[in-house]
Amino acid sequence: MKHNSENWLLKVEGLTKIYGTANANSIEKTGPLFDSNICPETNAIVACADINFELFPGEVLGIVGESGSGKSTIVKMLYFDMEHADGTVLFNKAPYIGKNILKESNQSKRAIRNHLMGMVYQNPRDGLNFKFTSGGNIAEKLIMAGNYHVGTIRDKATNLLEKTEVPVLRLDDLPAHFSGGMQQRVQISKAIANHPPLLFLDEVTTGLDVSVQAKVLDLIRELQQELGIAMIVVSHDLSVIRMLTDRTLVMKNGRIVEQGLTDQILQDPQHPYTQLLVSSIL
């Protein structure tokens, strides 16, 4: 898809999250230049600050960085898992066009989450209710979007499990009895149940063995090509970023230090931290 600066899906401006008491210098005196995200004056933790980017429909954006660099924080704020974020997030979908979705009511936020977003967490326990069957977990998302017909719910859940290569016979089994890879697939089924235009993937392959990792990544890439979902992929693993994403943000100490086309960043890193990151690939 051809992107111009007008047809973005998501526009993030000045997204900031600070824990503790900040003062006027908290943002100035933290960041990669100081190699710290703790304010030396007030000890406030600047989880991320001044995050600006745009995401286009169908685009896959990677966020890469070391532990504690604030990459998960961004995704959690965008999915409203984390409250009280500063900044502006514009979502170019009716009826939210032109509105800062961070300032919407809880009800609207839930509607956005249910209809327009999907999230796949690193730990399936965060995304799935282990007391419900895998079908029930998918049903939850469908019910939230106003689907109250058990037959339809089961048909849709079956289709989704087929699509994500989970044996359909396990529809009425608890995800607690599944392998890690299968749990991740059920989570992906749930996340895409309502055909959201935007999907967040937070370290989805961390903790899976290499062959399962490859299968899950294949699945995500296939779904992306088939459904044209825009994705934000958070990972510390550059091979995941290389495989999935078109464009990448590199983060350090709560700031974006470099952004650009994924290939460009991996071939010709500019920022010293990115250079270090690229040269550290085993």
Add this chain to the structure above:
Amino acid sequence: MIEENKFATHYRFAFIDEATKREIRRKLLKAIAIPGYQVPYSSPEMPIARGWGTGGLHVTLAIIGPKDIFKIIDQGSDASVNACNLRNFVHTMTGVETTLDTNKATIIQTRHRITEEVLNKNQIFVYQVPQPEPLRSVERYENKTRQMHGEADYAKMWVSLYEQYVRHGDIMLGAGYPVKVNGRYIMAPSPIPRWDIPNLNNSEAIHLFGAGREKRLYAVPPYTKVEPLEFEDVKFHIEDFKGIPCFRTGYKKAFLDELYYDDGSKHYVINDSNFLDKLANKETPIQHENAYLNKLDHEA
């Protein structure tokens, strides 16, 4: 200010002091104004333990007047221990007339049943509620359930119904089937059987619910829509006794109890003792009417 005659009688009319009664009445008005919404209230100490019907008793004592006629049932029976003791207590504390006759009573306190006989607009139905929170089975934190009610976020409740259907082929809630009141709040109708749920819908009487241990009041005002939660293809249904007649009256269209005699034989008898007595005396009490009962008629 201490009045001279304060200790002339041992207790005030209806036991509870006037300020607390006023507080309970105010909360009841709020509950009626927001159908199905749980209003926190003081739940003062009573001479019976919380969990034994104090919620219902608070409501009854707060609204009862000298001219009221009081009836109390426990699981449909006027004669069970809980009903007898609370009836004696209310009578001792107020001196009001008590009755077993559903039609004659102005206040009917109940545990786990609505009377078979239809209620009229002069009656107030008071429920003793053990668990006022319908979402408790899916969410154990009170602050979460309150937020879920506030935002009408009921997906978890629906998923639990879906799960029951998937695992057992039916929604396995015999009593306390969750209902949506006035198109907004999901409410626990105290553990009344499914049989009674349709009789809450558009009822002429006022229905007041008191949960003493949990300190919550809620209400269904007269002529209010009360719908059991059901999927488009998995419908709510009431208990089906498959045309078994009551062994004392031969009546087929009432909620039945199973009785086992010493010789091991099983009998079915109408659960509502006053309704049973009336039928046995060849009277013709008028029953609630609802589509679910009519449907049973077709099948019989």
